[in-house]
Amino acid sequence: MNFSNAFELAGIWEFDFSGMGTVPQMLFKDVAPVPGCFDLMPEYYLKRGTGSYRRYVEIGGMVELYSEGLGLRGDIFWDGKKIAEVDAPFSKNIFRFDAGEFKKHELIISVNNEFDDSNSSLWRRNYDFYAHGGIYRRIAIRQAEKIFEREIKIITSNIERGEVEITLDLDGEISNISNAKIIFDNSVKEFSLELKQGKGKGIFAVPDFKLWSPESPSLHTAFIEVGDVVFEKTFGIRRVEAKNGKIYLNGKKLHLIGYNRHDAHPDFGYAVPSAVRCQDLQILKQQRANCIRGSHYPQSEEFLDLCDRMGVLVWEESLGWGNNEAALTDPDFQAKQIRETRKMALASINHPCIILRGFLNEASTSLESAKPLVKKLADTLHEVDPTCLVTYGSNVGNRDVCAEFVEVISCNTYPCWYSGNEDQFVNYDEVKKVLGELEEFASEDKLKNKPLIISEVGAEAMPNLHGGQRWSEEYQADLLEAIVRHVTENERYSGTFLWQFCDTRTYISNGSQIRAGNFNFKGALDRHRVPKESWRRIAQVLKEYEF
DSSP states (O other): OOOOOEEEEEEEEEEESSOOGGGGOOOOOOEESSEEGGSGGGGGOOOOSEEEEEEEEEESSSEEEEEEEEEEEEEETTTEEEEEEEEEETTTTEEEOOSSEEEEEEEEEEEOOOOOSSOOSSSSSOOSOOOOOEEOEEEEEEOOEEEEEEEOOOEEEEEETTTEEEEEEESOOTOOOEEEEEETTTOOEEEEEOTTTTTEEEEOOOOOOOBBBSSSSEEEEEEETTTTTEEEEEEEEEEEEEETEEEEEEEOOOOOOEEEEOOOBBBBOOOOOHHHHHHHHHHHHHTTTTTTEEEEEEHHHHHHHHHHHTTOEEEEOOOOOOOOOHTTTTTTHHHHHHHHHHHHHOOOOOOOEEEEEOOOOOOOOOSSGGHHHHHHHHHHHHHHHHTTTEEEEEEGGGGGOOGSSSSEEEEETTTEEEESOSSSSOOHHHHHHHHHHHHTTTTTTTTTTEEEEEEEEOOOOOOOSSSTTSSSHHHHHHHHHHHHHHHHOOTTTEEESSSOBBBBEESSSSSGGOOOGGGGGGOOOTOOOOBBBBHHHHHHHHHTOOO
């Protein structure tokens, strides 16, 4: 989602934590950074309630306000009038409204981080990652153009000829516009796309094209001129396929070795600084890993831009975790999931780094009642972007009944950790047995042509605890090395996303006693990105396999 020529609203805002109330009751006696999480500020540390942010913006007429993430939910006020509601914390939105006459206007954004445990909730208290309150990501405002986009999609049509399919769905003053002019990169050649009521679709050959791949992350830019408005879109040309039980990128077999990563930091929550995101990917590439699973919510535009440019493969998924039958069959929950999953795919569709999209991590997909929603979500992703593979992280093993709806089978499994055994050291026979059972499940006739991935696997390691026993760095390293070697040497697997990139803050509830200090310590790096033994061990293995 490109939102250029905008006034960035990052900075220090006035802040109020007086709880729920109307705008006149807000006192704004404090200040807070934006982006930022108010529940990491000293005065409000880990508190739950409503925090309100205020600043003044000098603008007028029709405007567009861009919000990339706030939570867990929020209301937006312009001069005391509510202009928008947000009910999904990582949802990218553009709100178009009349700002009134050109002058300084009051903008207030009230966000609430209290839990909603209803069946329709997108974030319940038992989700295994921390529920921060704040304005997480980019927020900006700009003067609205007379013509604006509903959808602009650029997807690969043919890699041999460098052809892309461009789909436009525009709104505004479009009644007298019959075509769009398209120019790629610095080419002098112009293309024309016929428009009818702002809509059009066509296939175009990109001059002097280069394919996008992790080894050569080449990007192109399309300048789409409609009337006197120009839309600038960056994209890549690549083909992703699932066939004969394998994943292929540009015709070459692809093996994925990487990590699940929360876009979070112990000091900043979900308002992760640019430097941290960039350094995380640089560390990843130094290790020779090639992919990230954005667990378990849509990723920031900045992070996806970095992955495009640095050649890191991405699995992106919509928000969900452990949703049970009551949620999966709830009409409101279903509608929100479909809406947010479609919105996620549209917002990130022009990013070539994304090769997998998913939803509903660890939902109750062993139940027949889960099938309607899983099918609808898969159909939604296929409709928005047929060039991307669809999957979901399943933790029910061979009892899963929904794998028929997706291209890739992805299994979350934790041998030697959640298996119930009492072994003090890694039981390699158990690892082999569990992975063998998943291979057997994925080799059934109806599934045998689908690639198989271990989408989560790991063990907790307390930093600087040594000895090889459970919770030690060596225990985690022994287990992860065994997993990576197995999935690399076994032809049935297309790779693994290890759990997880770094230690992260997680839930505080009655179940918090299993999370020391309310942190998940399964990171191969600690919370401040210091390597554990497993990080060094996996680096050696990937060097050995020449990843």
